[in-house]
Structures are given as C-alpha cells and as structure tokens.
Amino acid sequence: DIVMTQSPDSLAVSLGERATINCKSSHSIFYSSNNENCLAWYQQKPGQPPRLLIYWASSREPGVPDRFSGSGSGTNFTLTISSLQAEDVALYYCQQYFILPFTFGQGTKLEIK
Amino acid sequence: QVQLQQSGPGLVKSSQTLLLTCVISGDSVSSNIATWNWIRKSPSRGLEWLGRTYYRSKWFHDYALSVTSRITISPDTAKNQFSLHLSSVTPDDTAVYYCARNSAFDLWGQGTMVTVSS
Numbered sequence: 001d002i003v004m005t006q007s008p009d010s011l012a013v014s015l016g017e018r019a020t021i022n023c024k025s026s027h028s029i030f031y032s033s034n035n036e037n038c039l040a041w042y043q044q045k046p047g048q049p050p051r052l053l054i055y056w057a058s059s060r061e062p063g064v065p066d067r068f069s070g071s072g073s074g075t076n077f078t079l080t081i082s083s084l085q086a087e088d089v090a091l092y093y094c095q096q097y098f099i100l101p102f103t104f105g106q107g108t109k110l111e112i113k
Numbered sequence: 114q115v116q117l118q119q120s121g122p123g124l125v126k127s128s129q130t131l132l133l134t135c136v137i138s139g140d141s142v143s144s145n146i147a148t149w150n151w152i153r154k155s156p157s158r159g160l161e162w163l164g165r166t167y168y169r170s171k172w173f174h175d176y177a178l179s180v181t182s183r184i185t186i187s188p189d190t191a192k193n194q195f196s197l198h199l200s201s202v203t204p205d206d207t208a209v210y211y212c213a214r215n216s217a218f219d220l221w222g223q224g225t226m227v228t229v230s231s
Contacts, residue, residue: 040217049211049221050160061219093160097216101177102150104160 002027002096006105012113019081021108023094028074031098038098041070041079044091044107054079086112115139117212119222125206127231131199135212135222142188142195143168147214151186151197155208166195202229 003026013019029038037057042050052061054070057077067082081088089112094105121133135149142149148167154160164176166186176184185198199206207229214220 038216042218049213049224050218051221052217052219055217055219095160095218100175102162102216104162106159 001101002029002099002103004094004096004103004105006092006094006108008108009106010109010111012111013081013084014113015086016083017113019084019088019110021079021092021094021110023072023077023079023105025075025077025096027098029096029098030074037073037077038096039070039072039077040095040097041068042093042095043088044093045089050093081110084110084112115220117214117220117222119210119212119225121210121225121227123226124228124230125202127203127229128201131197131202131206131210131227131229133197133210133212133225133227134194135196136192136194138193140214140220142166142193143190145169148216149186149188149195150213150215150218152211152213152218153208154211157205158208161208163197163199204229204231 005024007022031038039057041054043053044050053064053068058070069080071078092108096103116138118136125131148165150165151163163180164184164186166174166188183200188195209224209226211224212222
C-alpha cells in the first residue's frame with residue numbers, strides 16, 4: 001500500500017496569515033498517461049463528511065475559495081491557504097488515488113492562533 | 114442536485130453482519146464514468162477506503178485486503194443504490210461509515226456512526 005504522511009499533525013495560524021500543510025507519499029503518484037498527480041485534498045469539519053477541495057494535486061473543486069491551492073509532484077505535495085479565515089478551522093487530509101487501495105494521510109488539525 | 118443518502122443501523126452485535134445502503138440522487142449507479150465507494154473513519158485507523166463497485170459494460174468490484182474476506186458491495190439498479198455488507202463484525206469495526214463517488218471522492222453521504230457491541 002502507498003503510505004501517505006502529513007506534516008504537521010496540528011497547526012495554529014493567525015487569521016489572515018498563510019497556512020501550509022505537507023503530504024508525502026511512499027511511492028510516486030504521478031500518472032504518466034495524463035501527466036497528472038493522483039492526489040486529492042479534503043477538509044473535514046465536526047459532524048460532516050470530508051469535502052473535496054483539490055484534485056489532480058492542483059485543480060480546485062468548483063465552489064472552493066481561491067485562497068486554497070495545491071502544489072507538488074511525484075511524492076511531495078502541499079496544500080496552502082493563503083489567508084486563513086475563521087471558517088477554515090478543520091481537519092485536512094490528503095489522499096492518493098493512483099493505485100488501490102486508495103489511502104489517506106493521518107490528518108492535520110488546523111486551528112486559529 | 115446530486116446527493117447520496119445513507120441508511121442503516123447504528124448498532125450491530127459482534128459476529129453479525131453490518132448492512133448499510135447508499136441511495137443515489139442525480140446520478141446513476143450504472144454510470145459508465147462514475148465509481149461508488151465505501152469508506153470508514155475511526156480513531157484507530159483514520160480514514161480507510163473499504164471498496165467500490167462500478168459499471169463498465171459489466172459490473173466490477175474492488176475491495177481492501179483488510180476486509181476482503183468479509184465485504185460485499187452490491188449495486189441495485191432498480192433502486193439506484195449500492196450497499197455495504199460487512200460480515201463477522203467485531204468492536205474494531207466501530208467507525209463512521211461513508212459512501213462516496215469516484216476516486217477523488219467528490220460526493221459523500223452524510224455518514225453513519227456504527228457501533229459494534231461485544
């Protein structure tokens with residue numbers, strides 16, 4: 001199985017500041033057929049299912065604010081929130097869909113400093 | 114509006130079979146481009162993909178090795194839904210269970226908290 005490792009486990013950022021979450025895969029998840037990385041980012045708030053934010057490592061899901069962006073390739077990926085808002089407090093997960101079984105990172109808890 | 118609506122019991126006894134259903138609105142379980150998944154979340158395992166079903170001129174199923182001997186995911190085209198059957202459950206199967214669409218999971222059910230009692 002591909003192991004997804006996120007860092008940090010928790011993060012406290014001031015409102016309006018940048019938040020950065022990292023995700024590393026144990027194997028490259030670059031799909032040569034379409035030159036894309038099979039990496040998604042999710043946001044989960046208490047009592048809700050995860051919400052897809054980013055797919056193909058950097059494509060924003062419709063309706064997701066443009067302060068959320070994804071980057072990276074191969075085995076190293078980053079989710080960036082450019083200017084943290086109060087409603088961004090949540091758990092964030094990365095997930096690879098390159099090969100079965102699909103696997104998730106352990107999650108990063110984002111809080112307000 | 115596309116949505117997934119889950120149903121099923123919140124409490125199951127050890128050794129019994131867990132059955133959850135996910136009703137699809139606004140899409141089709143027989144879609145030739147979508148896949149239909151079950152995922153669970155627990156404190157001990159985090160988010161764990163369990164398996165999927167999809168139709169590409171015939172039905173396909175893929176399951177996680179950790180549950181492959183106990184799991185069946187069944188499509189029901191008449192009711193436009195798909196179901197999770199997990200047999201011989203133990204307290205370790207206690208989790209919130211979700212149904213979800215596609216491989217980057219773009220649509221989720223509301224989640225069902227399932228407790229397995231010993």
